[in-house]
Amino acid sequence: MKSARxxxxxxxxxxxxxxxxxxxxxxxxxxxxxxxxxxxxxAGGGETANQVRISFPTLEAAKDYAEREGYAYHVVPAPQRKLKLQAYADNFR
Incomplete structure (x- = not known):
């Protein structure tokens, strides 16, 4: 059984x-x-499945595809975005 991320x-x-x-x-x-x-x-190998990346618009669509095709999967949570609020005047301190 193939596993996916x-x-x-x-x-x-x-x-x-x-x-x-x-x-x-x-x-x-x-x-x-x-x-x-x-x-x-x-570095390389004989597996061509490592080169395959499939893009989906939603997480649910990706999960549905993996379940439909019989792949074991795990979801890597998205990192939190950090806003770096900075003013132009900070360059001259």
């Missing part, structure tokens, strides 16, 4: 807006550890 995307450091942060993502957990390639040294 469901989480909500967070804003990365290069993003100024919050585009696509309200979507929920289902991605599969790896079953075998990654091993280094003998030629290049890059």
């Amino acid at each position: 469901i989480y909500q995307r967070v804003k990365n450091a290069m993003q100024s807006g919050r585009a696509r942060t309200d979507n929920w993502v289902l991605e599969f957990e790896p079953h075998t550890p990654q091993r280094p390639d003998p030629l290049t040294g890059w």
Whole structure:
């Protein structure tokens, strides 16, 4: 039985807006550890399911999909957003 992780995307450091942060993502957990390639040294494996990420508009839709397809899943809670209130004058203190 495949296991999956469901989480909500967070804003990365290069993003100024919050585009696509309200979507929920289902991605599969790896079953075998990654091993280094003998030629290049890059980490990799034979599992192609690690490359699959499915996006859903709601958490319920992601859960319904995982249950319908028979995947064991766990939900990673979204981190709390912290507002950093700062004035322009704070740059000159």
